[in-house]
Amino acid sequence: MEKSSFQISYDSLVEIVVKMIKDGEIGNRFSHLRKDRVELIINKISSYGWYIDDFSKESKISSSKCLKLIYSNFPEKLDDYLSDYYNKKMIQIENDLKSSYPKRNAIITEAFYVHKNKLFHSSICLFITIIDGICDDVLDAKFFKNVKDLPEIKVKLEEKKMKYSDFLLSPIKNKGAINGWEKELNKYPIRLNRHEIIHGKDINYGNEINSLKIVSMLSYVNFVLTHFD
Known part of the structure:
Protein backbone atom coordinates (compact mmCIF):
# COMPACT_ATOMS: atom_id res chain seq x y z
CA MET A 1 0.00 0.00 0.00
CA HIS A 32 35.56 18.68 25.69
CA LEU A 33 37.89 18.65 22.68
CA ARG A 34 39.48 21.59 20.91
CA LYS A 35 38.56 20.30 17.50
CA ASP A 36 41.04 22.30 15.40
CA ARG A 37 43.90 21.28 17.70
CA VAL A 38 42.87 17.62 17.76
CA GLU A 39 42.56 17.60 13.98
CA LEU A 40 46.12 18.90 13.66
CA ILE A 41 47.54 16.52 16.27
CA ILE A 42 46.01 13.28 15.00
CA ASN A 43 47.08 14.10 11.46
CA LYS A 44 50.63 14.78 12.64
CA ILE A 45 50.74 11.57 14.67
CA SER A 46 49.49 9.55 11.71
CA SER A 47 52.45 10.76 9.64
CA TYR A 48 54.56 8.68 12.05
CA GLY A 49 52.35 5.66 11.42
CA TRP A 50 50.32 5.89 14.63
CA TYR A 51 46.58 6.44 15.00
CA ILE A 52 44.49 7.40 18.02
CA ASP A 53 41.40 5.31 18.70
CA ASP A 54 39.92 6.97 21.78
CA PHE A 55 38.77 10.59 22.03
CA SER A 56 36.71 10.30 25.19
CA LYS A 57 37.37 12.23 28.39
CA GLU A 58 38.62 8.98 29.90
CA SER A 59 41.12 8.29 27.11
CA LYS A 60 44.48 7.00 28.30
CA ILE A 61 46.24 8.62 25.34
CA SER A 62 47.48 12.17 25.74
CA SER A 63 47.51 13.62 22.24
CA SER A 64 49.35 16.67 23.56
CA LYS A 65 52.13 14.45 24.89
CA CYS A 66 52.38 12.75 21.51
CA LEU A 67 52.72 16.11 19.78
CA LYS A 68 55.34 17.25 22.28
CA LEU A 69 57.43 14.13 21.60
CA ILE A 70 57.18 14.75 17.86
CA TYR A 71 58.20 18.41 18.06
CA SER A 72 60.97 17.54 20.50
CA ASN A 73 62.26 15.10 17.88
CA PHE A 74 61.82 12.02 20.05
CA PRO A 75 60.12 9.56 17.64
CA GLU A 76 61.51 6.60 19.60
CA LYS A 77 59.79 7.85 22.76
CA LEU A 78 56.59 8.30 20.78
CA ASP A 79 56.92 4.67 19.67
CA ASP A 80 57.48 3.56 23.28
CA TYR A 81 54.53 5.57 24.58
CA LEU A 82 52.01 4.35 22.01
CA SER A 83 53.40 0.80 21.91
CA ASP A 84 52.72 0.54 25.64
CA TYR A 85 49.16 1.83 25.16
CA TYR A 86 48.30 -0.56 22.34
CA ASN A 87 50.02 -3.56 23.92
CA LYS A 88 47.76 -3.13 26.94
CA LYS A 89 44.70 -2.79 24.73
CA MET A 90 45.25 -5.72 22.34
CA ILE A 91 42.68 -8.06 23.89
CA GLN A 92 40.01 -5.36 23.93
CA ILE A 93 40.69 -4.43 20.30
CA GLU A 94 40.52 -8.06 19.19
CA ASN A 95 37.25 -8.63 21.05
CA ASP A 96 35.71 -5.41 19.71
CA LEU A 97 36.55 -6.43 16.15
CA LYS A 98 35.14 -9.92 16.60
CA SER A 99 31.95 -8.49 18.05
CA SER A 100 31.50 -5.97 15.24
CA TYR A 101 32.54 -8.21 12.33
CA PRO A 102 31.70 -11.81 13.31
CA LYS A 103 32.11 -13.17 9.78
CA ARG A 104 35.78 -12.11 9.97
CA ASN A 105 36.49 -13.86 13.27
CA ALA A 106 38.81 -16.46 11.74
CA ILE A 107 41.14 -13.95 10.11
CA ILE A 108 40.98 -11.61 13.12
CA THR A 109 41.92 -14.48 15.45
CA GLU A 110 44.80 -15.51 13.20
CA ALA A 111 46.11 -11.95 12.86
CA PHE A 112 46.29 -11.41 16.60
CA TYR A 113 47.67 -14.92 17.14
CA VAL A 114 50.64 -14.38 14.82
CA HIS A 115 51.26 -10.96 16.37
CA LYS A 116 51.37 -12.49 19.86
CA ASN A 117 53.79 -15.10 18.54
CA LYS A 118 56.04 -12.40 17.05
CA LEU A 119 55.37 -13.36 13.43
CA PHE A 120 55.16 -9.72 12.50
CA HIS A 121 55.50 -10.00 8.71
CA SER A 122 52.35 -12.13 8.77
CA SER A 123 50.44 -10.06 11.31
CA ILE A 124 51.00 -6.82 9.41
CA CYS A 125 49.72 -8.29 6.14
CA LEU A 126 46.65 -9.72 7.85
CA PHE A 127 45.86 -6.50 9.73
CA ILE A 128 46.07 -4.57 6.45
CA THR A 129 43.55 -6.90 4.79
CA ILE A 130 41.21 -6.59 7.78
CA ILE A 131 41.26 -2.78 7.47
CA ASP A 132 40.02 -2.95 3.88
CA GLY A 133 37.59 -5.73 4.78
CA ILE A 134 35.77 -3.91 7.56
CA CYS A 135 35.57 -0.74 5.45
CA ASP A 136 33.96 -2.81 2.73
CA ASP A 137 31.54 -4.36 5.23
CA VAL A 138 30.31 -1.03 6.56
CA LEU A 139 30.68 1.41 3.66
CA ASP A 140 31.01 -0.78 0.57
CA ALA A 141 34.30 1.05 0.01
CA LYS A 142 37.95 0.44 0.78
CA PHE A 143 40.68 2.33 2.60
CA PHE A 144 43.51 1.26 0.31
CA LYS A 145 41.66 2.04 -2.90
CA ASN A 146 42.14 5.65 -3.90
CA VAL A 147 39.57 7.98 -5.41
CA LYS A 148 41.08 11.30 -6.46
CA ASP A 149 44.28 10.35 -4.64
CA LEU A 150 42.62 9.72 -1.25
CA PRO A 151 40.97 6.67 0.38
CA GLU A 152 37.69 5.61 -1.20
CA ILE A 153 36.04 5.60 2.23
CA LYS A 154 36.65 9.36 2.55
CA VAL A 155 33.82 10.15 0.13
CA LYS A 156 31.42 7.74 1.82
CA LEU A 157 32.16 9.17 5.26
CA GLU A 158 31.81 12.77 4.14
CA GLU A 159 28.41 11.97 2.64
CA LYS A 160 27.19 11.34 6.18
CA LYS A 161 27.82 15.02 7.04
CA MET A 162 28.51 14.47 10.73
CA LYS A 163 29.29 18.12 11.40
CA TYR A 164 30.31 17.62 15.02
CA SER A 165 32.89 14.97 14.34
CA ASP A 166 34.29 15.27 10.84
CA PHE A 167 37.47 16.70 12.37
CA LEU A 168 38.24 13.12 13.40
CA LEU A 169 38.72 12.23 9.73
CA SER A 170 41.95 14.20 9.46
CA PRO A 171 44.15 11.08 9.00
CA ILE A 172 41.81 9.91 6.24
CA LYS A 173 41.53 13.26 4.48
CA ASN A 174 45.32 13.56 4.38
CA LYS A 175 47.46 10.84 2.84
CA GLY A 176 50.11 9.24 5.06
CA ALA A 177 53.07 6.95 4.53
CA ILE A 178 50.91 3.83 4.76
CA ASN A 179 48.88 4.72 1.66
CA GLY A 180 51.23 7.16 -0.06
CA TRP A 181 52.69 6.78 -3.53
CA GLU A 182 56.18 5.28 -3.66
CA LYS A 183 57.60 8.42 -5.26
CA GLU A 184 56.28 10.48 -2.32
CA LEU A 185 57.53 8.35 0.56
CA ASN A 186 60.69 10.35 1.17
CA LYS A 187 58.61 13.24 2.49
CA TYR A 188 57.32 11.16 5.42
CA PRO A 189 59.29 10.61 8.66
CA ILE A 190 58.79 6.83 8.40
CA ARG A 191 58.67 4.29 5.59
CA LEU A 192 55.82 1.89 6.30
CA ASN A 193 53.87 1.61 3.08
CA ARG A 194 51.12 -0.84 2.18
CA HIS A 195 52.07 -0.98 -1.52
CA GLU A 196 55.72 -1.76 -0.80
CA ILE A 197 54.71 -4.42 1.74
CA ILE A 198 52.06 -6.22 -0.32
CA HIS A 199 54.10 -6.14 -3.53
CA GLY A 200 57.27 -7.43 -1.89
CA LYS A 201 59.50 -4.39 -2.21
CA ASP A 202 59.88 -3.85 1.54
CA ILE A 203 61.29 -6.95 3.23
CA ASN A 204 62.29 -5.29 6.51
CA TYR A 205 58.90 -4.19 7.83
CA GLY A 206 58.32 -7.15 10.14
CA ASN A 207 58.83 -5.84 13.66
CA GLU A 208 56.63 -5.32 16.70
CA ILE A 209 56.40 -1.53 16.47
CA ASN A 210 55.25 -1.65 12.85
CA SER A 211 52.70 -4.33 13.68
CA LEU A 212 51.38 -2.20 16.55
CA LYS A 213 51.19 0.80 14.25
CA ILE A 214 48.92 -1.14 11.91
CA VAL A 215 46.89 -2.31 14.91
CA SER A 216 46.47 1.34 15.90
CA MET A 217 45.27 2.12 12.39
CA LEU A 218 42.87 -0.81 12.45
CA SER A 219 41.46 0.28 15.80
CA TYR A 220 41.14 3.89 14.61
CA VAL A 221 39.34 2.83 11.43
CA ASN A 222 37.00 0.65 13.48
CA PHE A 223 36.29 3.62 15.75
CA VAL A 224 35.47 5.80 12.74
CA LEU A 225 33.24 3.17 11.14
CA THR A 226 31.24 2.54 14.30
CA HIS A 227 31.12 6.22 15.25
CA PHE A 228 29.84 7.35 11.86
CA ASP A 229 27.49 4.42 11.39
Whole structure:
Protein backbone atom coordinates (compact mmCIF):
# COMPACT_ATOMS: atom_id res chain seq x y z
CA MET A 1 0.00 0.00 0.00
CA GLU A 2 1.33 3.42 -0.95
CA LYS A 3 2.06 5.88 1.82
CA SER A 4 -0.05 9.02 2.06
CA SER A 5 1.59 12.42 1.71
CA PHE A 6 0.99 12.90 5.44
CA GLN A 7 2.79 9.64 6.28
CA ILE A 8 5.71 10.56 4.03
CA SER A 9 5.99 13.98 5.68
CA TYR A 10 5.78 12.40 9.12
CA ASP A 11 8.46 9.84 8.29
CA SER A 12 10.72 12.59 6.96
CA LEU A 13 10.21 14.62 10.12
CA VAL A 14 11.04 11.62 12.30
CA GLU A 15 14.21 11.04 10.28
CA ILE A 16 15.26 14.67 10.74
CA VAL A 17 14.57 14.61 14.49
CA VAL A 18 16.49 11.35 14.94
CA LYS A 19 19.47 12.83 13.09
CA MET A 20 19.31 15.99 15.23
CA ILE A 21 19.30 13.89 18.40
CA LYS A 22 22.20 11.81 17.14
CA ASP A 23 24.16 14.91 16.12
CA GLY A 24 23.51 16.38 19.56
CA GLU A 25 24.75 13.24 21.28
CA ILE A 26 27.89 13.27 19.16
CA GLY A 27 28.41 16.95 19.86
CA ASN A 28 28.18 16.33 23.60
CA ARG A 29 30.54 13.36 23.35
CA PHE A 30 33.31 15.54 21.90
CA SER A 31 32.47 18.90 23.45
CA HIS A 32 35.56 18.68 25.69
CA LEU A 33 37.89 18.65 22.68
CA ARG A 34 39.48 21.59 20.91
CA LYS A 35 38.56 20.30 17.50
CA ASP A 36 41.04 22.30 15.40
CA ARG A 37 43.90 21.28 17.70
CA VAL A 38 42.87 17.62 17.76
CA GLU A 39 42.56 17.60 13.98
CA LEU A 40 46.12 18.90 13.66
CA ILE A 41 47.54 16.52 16.27
CA ILE A 42 46.01 13.28 15.00
CA ASN A 43 47.08 14.10 11.46
CA LYS A 44 50.63 14.78 12.64
CA ILE A 45 50.74 11.57 14.67
CA SER A 46 49.49 9.55 11.71
CA SER A 47 52.45 10.76 9.64
CA TYR A 48 54.56 8.68 12.05
CA GLY A 49 52.35 5.66 11.42
CA TRP A 50 50.32 5.89 14.63
CA TYR A 51 46.58 6.44 15.00
CA ILE A 52 44.49 7.40 18.02
CA ASP A 53 41.40 5.31 18.70
CA ASP A 54 39.92 6.97 21.78
CA PHE A 55 38.77 10.59 22.03
CA SER A 56 36.71 10.30 25.19
CA LYS A 57 37.37 12.23 28.39
CA GLU A 58 38.62 8.98 29.90
CA SER A 59 41.12 8.29 27.11
CA LYS A 60 44.48 7.00 28.30
CA ILE A 61 46.24 8.62 25.34
CA SER A 62 47.48 12.17 25.74
CA SER A 63 47.51 13.62 22.24
CA SER A 64 49.35 16.67 23.56
CA LYS A 65 52.13 14.45 24.89
CA CYS A 66 52.38 12.75 21.51
CA LEU A 67 52.72 16.11 19.78
CA LYS A 68 55.34 17.25 22.28
CA LEU A 69 57.43 14.13 21.60
CA ILE A 70 57.18 14.75 17.86
CA TYR A 71 58.20 18.41 18.06
CA SER A 72 60.97 17.54 20.50
CA ASN A 73 62.26 15.10 17.88
CA PHE A 74 61.82 12.02 20.05
CA PRO A 75 60.12 9.56 17.64
CA GLU A 76 61.51 6.60 19.60
CA LYS A 77 59.79 7.85 22.76
CA LEU A 78 56.59 8.30 20.78
CA ASP A 79 56.92 4.67 19.67
CA ASP A 80 57.48 3.56 23.28
CA TYR A 81 54.53 5.57 24.58
CA LEU A 82 52.01 4.35 22.01
CA SER A 83 53.40 0.80 21.91
CA ASP A 84 52.72 0.54 25.64
CA TYR A 85 49.16 1.83 25.16
CA TYR A 86 48.30 -0.56 22.34
CA ASN A 87 50.02 -3.56 23.92
CA LYS A 88 47.76 -3.13 26.94
CA LYS A 89 44.70 -2.79 24.73
CA MET A 90 45.25 -5.72 22.34
CA ILE A 91 42.68 -8.06 23.89
CA GLN A 92 40.01 -5.36 23.93
CA ILE A 93 40.69 -4.43 20.30
CA GLU A 94 40.52 -8.06 19.19
CA ASN A 95 37.25 -8.63 21.05
CA ASP A 96 35.71 -5.41 19.71
CA LEU A 97 36.55 -6.43 16.15
CA LYS A 98 35.14 -9.92 16.60
CA SER A 99 31.95 -8.49 18.05
CA SER A 100 31.50 -5.97 15.24
CA TYR A 101 32.54 -8.21 12.33
CA PRO A 102 31.70 -11.81 13.31
CA LYS A 103 32.11 -13.17 9.78
CA ARG A 104 35.78 -12.11 9.97
CA ASN A 105 36.49 -13.86 13.27
CA ALA A 106 38.81 -16.46 11.74
CA ILE A 107 41.14 -13.95 10.11
CA ILE A 108 40.98 -11.61 13.12
CA THR A 109 41.92 -14.48 15.45
CA GLU A 110 44.80 -15.51 13.20
CA ALA A 111 46.11 -11.95 12.86
CA PHE A 112 46.29 -11.41 16.60
CA TYR A 113 47.67 -14.92 17.14
CA VAL A 114 50.64 -14.38 14.82
CA HIS A 115 51.26 -10.96 16.37
CA LYS A 116 51.37 -12.49 19.86
CA ASN A 117 53.79 -15.10 18.54
CA LYS A 118 56.04 -12.40 17.05
CA LEU A 119 55.37 -13.36 13.43
CA PHE A 120 55.16 -9.72 12.50
CA HIS A 121 55.50 -10.00 8.71
CA SER A 122 52.35 -12.13 8.77
CA SER A 123 50.44 -10.06 11.31
CA ILE A 124 51.00 -6.82 9.41
CA CYS A 125 49.72 -8.29 6.14
CA LEU A 126 46.65 -9.72 7.85
CA PHE A 127 45.86 -6.50 9.73
CA ILE A 128 46.07 -4.57 6.45
CA THR A 129 43.55 -6.90 4.79
CA ILE A 130 41.21 -6.59 7.78
CA ILE A 131 41.26 -2.78 7.47
CA ASP A 132 40.02 -2.95 3.88
CA GLY A 133 37.59 -5.73 4.78
CA ILE A 134 35.77 -3.91 7.56
CA CYS A 135 35.57 -0.74 5.45
CA ASP A 136 33.96 -2.81 2.73
CA ASP A 137 31.54 -4.36 5.23
CA VAL A 138 30.31 -1.03 6.56
CA LEU A 139 30.68 1.41 3.66
CA ASP A 140 31.01 -0.78 0.57
CA ALA A 141 34.30 1.05 0.01
CA LYS A 142 37.95 0.44 0.78
CA PHE A 143 40.68 2.33 2.60
CA PHE A 144 43.51 1.26 0.31
CA LYS A 145 41.66 2.04 -2.90
CA ASN A 146 42.14 5.65 -3.90
CA VAL A 147 39.57 7.98 -5.41
CA LYS A 148 41.08 11.30 -6.46
CA ASP A 149 44.28 10.35 -4.64
CA LEU A 150 42.62 9.72 -1.25
CA PRO A 151 40.97 6.67 0.38
CA GLU A 152 37.69 5.61 -1.20
CA ILE A 153 36.04 5.60 2.23
CA LYS A 154 36.65 9.36 2.55
CA VAL A 155 33.82 10.15 0.13
CA LYS A 156 31.42 7.74 1.82
CA LEU A 157 32.16 9.17 5.26
CA GLU A 158 31.81 12.77 4.14
CA GLU A 159 28.41 11.97 2.64
CA LYS A 160 27.19 11.34 6.18
CA LYS A 161 27.82 15.02 7.04
CA MET A 162 28.51 14.47 10.73
CA LYS A 163 29.29 18.12 11.40
CA TYR A 164 30.31 17.62 15.02
CA SER A 165 32.89 14.97 14.34
CA ASP A 166 34.29 15.27 10.84
CA PHE A 167 37.47 16.70 12.37
CA LEU A 168 38.24 13.12 13.40
CA LEU A 169 38.72 12.23 9.73
CA SER A 170 41.95 14.20 9.46
CA PRO A 171 44.15 11.08 9.00
CA ILE A 172 41.81 9.91 6.24
CA LYS A 173 41.53 13.26 4.48
CA ASN A 174 45.32 13.56 4.38
CA LYS A 175 47.46 10.84 2.84
CA GLY A 176 50.11 9.24 5.06
CA ALA A 177 53.07 6.95 4.53
CA ILE A 178 50.91 3.83 4.76
CA ASN A 179 48.88 4.72 1.66
CA GLY A 180 51.23 7.16 -0.06
CA TRP A 181 52.69 6.78 -3.53
CA GLU A 182 56.18 5.28 -3.66
CA LYS A 183 57.60 8.42 -5.26
CA GLU A 184 56.28 10.48 -2.32
CA LEU A 185 57.53 8.35 0.56
CA ASN A 186 60.69 10.35 1.17
CA LYS A 187 58.61 13.24 2.49
CA TYR A 188 57.32 11.16 5.42
CA PRO A 189 59.29 10.61 8.66
CA ILE A 190 58.79 6.83 8.40
CA ARG A 191 58.67 4.29 5.59
CA LEU A 192 55.82 1.89 6.30
CA ASN A 193 53.87 1.61 3.08
CA ARG A 194 51.12 -0.84 2.18
CA HIS A 195 52.07 -0.98 -1.52
CA GLU A 196 55.72 -1.76 -0.80
CA ILE A 197 54.71 -4.42 1.74
CA ILE A 198 52.06 -6.22 -0.32
CA HIS A 199 54.10 -6.14 -3.53
CA GLY A 200 57.27 -7.43 -1.89
CA LYS A 201 59.50 -4.39 -2.21
CA ASP A 202 59.88 -3.85 1.54
CA ILE A 203 61.29 -6.95 3.23
CA ASN A 204 62.29 -5.29 6.51
CA TYR A 205 58.90 -4.19 7.83
CA GLY A 206 58.32 -7.15 10.14
CA ASN A 207 58.83 -5.84 13.66
CA GLU A 208 56.63 -5.32 16.70
CA ILE A 209 56.40 -1.53 16.47
CA ASN A 210 55.25 -1.65 12.85
CA SER A 211 52.70 -4.33 13.68
CA LEU A 212 51.38 -2.20 16.55
CA LYS A 213 51.19 0.80 14.25
CA ILE A 214 48.92 -1.14 11.91
CA VAL A 215 46.89 -2.31 14.91
CA SER A 216 46.47 1.34 15.90
CA MET A 217 45.27 2.12 12.39
CA LEU A 218 42.87 -0.81 12.45
CA SER A 219 41.46 0.28 15.80
CA TYR A 220 41.14 3.89 14.61
CA VAL A 221 39.34 2.83 11.43
CA ASN A 222 37.00 0.65 13.48
CA PHE A 223 36.29 3.62 15.75
CA VAL A 224 35.47 5.80 12.74
CA LEU A 225 33.24 3.17 11.14
CA THR A 226 31.24 2.54 14.30
CA HIS A 227 31.12 6.22 15.25
CA PHE A 228 29.84 7.35 11.86
CA ASP A 229 27.49 4.42 11.39
